[in-house]
Amino acid sequence: MILCLTHSQDTFTIDLVQQRLEALGYEGFRFNSDEFGTKYRLRYRLHATGPQYELRCGNRVIDAREIRGVWYRKMWDLQVPPSLDPAYVPAFLKEYRTSLHIFLDSLDVPWINRMDLDHAVGANKLMQLTAARSVGLHVPQTLFSNHAEDAIRFFDDHGGNVVVKLHGALSKSMDGKSDFFPTTRLRKEDVPMLESLSACPMILQEYVPKDRELRVIYIDGDFYTGSLRAPELTDWRTGNTTLVSWETWELPAAVEEKIHDMMTLLGLPFGAIDMIVRPDGEHVFLEVNPQGEWGMLEKYLGFPIAATIAEKLVNRIEQYG
Template sequence: MILCITHAQDTFTIDRVQQRLEELGYEGFRFNTDEFGTKYRLRYRLHASGPQYELRCGTRTIDARQIKGVWYRKMWDLQIPPSLDPTFVPAFLKEYRNSLHIFLDALKVPWINRMDTDHAVGANKLLQLNAARAAGLIVPQTLFSNHAEDAVRFFDDHGGNVVVKLHGALSKTMDGKGSFFPTTRLRKEDVPMLESLSACPMILQEYIPKERELRIIYIDGEFFTGSLRAPELADWRTANTTLVQWEPYELPPAAKDRVHVLMTALGLPFGAIDMIVKPNGEHVFLEVNPQGEWGMLEKYLDFPIAATIAEKLVNRIEQHG
């Protein structure tokens, strides 16, 4: 059995991966993490022979020893029972999160991706940029600061060709719906607002002229790359979706080699890498999202991403023995 960690609103991608797992002879059990406190139960028992961890959903009980591999797709915020007294919400969240991690930490099996590594890399874009440069990739000049004078100096040093963004995304979706602060081109009239950095540190980067934007899906050495010619915006998700049309793109072998070195160094079998192709053909690394979206590439470009995730995980399980 393979545990597929996701959330209740996830569609398309989870179904495709589970379908391929079944074709390969492995049952995929969908675990909606947002429903853990409302529809699942965890049991831990310490026997003379060792600990026993069980996950229950309805009438079904899964022993941790049955799980041969884990696909870590998404971790979602816990649903809070509407009848729960607000006074007990902090305790509810704390104890259920602890219980969830106790269960997941017990799974000493192959993962794509391991949760601790996934979170560590996803939460540190500066680590990513440094590792990308060490792997031979071109990265933008970057400043992360809460100091207005630093930001103004950076803006001036780059002739006003600067973008600004949050270190962490507010939106969990690829379409930018909901709370969302897009990567934004900084204008001269915006500079006085940099005084507010003391309330919220932000990333400033040199603006990179772009011929194309790339979303590269890396799966254990395999590459699937979609490209688009978005309007001249710093963040394509702010564009009218009718203007955004994905096209297949063949990443040059040298860029593939460097991305492979990067992902190996970061310890990530899977990741969604964002890059820019400059008018002169140079490829510039922006970031890697260990839980990045890829359904649009499978849907519109017919890339076999879901099947490859399933196959790579099964390969790891069988090599693990």
């Protein structure tokens, strides 16, 4: 059995991966992380032969020893029962989060991706940029600061060609319909607003002229790359997403090799990588999202991403023994 760790609103991608797992002879059990405190029961017992962990959902009982691999798609915040007294909500969240991680930490099996590495990389864009530069990928000049003088000097040093963005995304989707702060070109008239950085540190980067934006899906050495032309937008999600037209893109072999080296260095078998192709053809690394969206590439370009995730995980399981 393979545990598919996701959330209750996940559609399309989770179904495709489970279908391929079943075709390969493995049952995929969908575990909606946000419903853990409302629809699941967890039991831990310490026997003379060792610990026993059980996950219960309705009449279904899963012994942790049955789980041979984990696909870590996403984890969402826990749902709180509406009948719960607000005074008990902090304890509810704390204890259920602890229980969930005790269960997941017990799974000494192949993961795509391992949760600790997934979270560490996803939460640290500066680590990503450092790793990308170390393997030879081109990355933009970057400043992360809460100090207005630093930001103003950075703006001036780059002749005003600077974009600004939050370190963490506010949106959970690629369609731009949720609340999010997009990557924004900083204008001269915006510079006085940098005095407010003390309230919210932000990332400033040199503006990179672009011919295309790329979403590169990396799966354990395989690549699926979609591209789009959106030169008039700093962040394509700020436009009308119904007009966005994804096209296939062939990464140069040297760029693929460097991305592979970076992902190996970060310990991630899966990642959604954002890049820019400059008008001169140079590929510029922006970031890697260990839980990035890819359904649009499978849907519009026909990439077998879901099947590849399932196959790569099964390969790791069979090699693990």
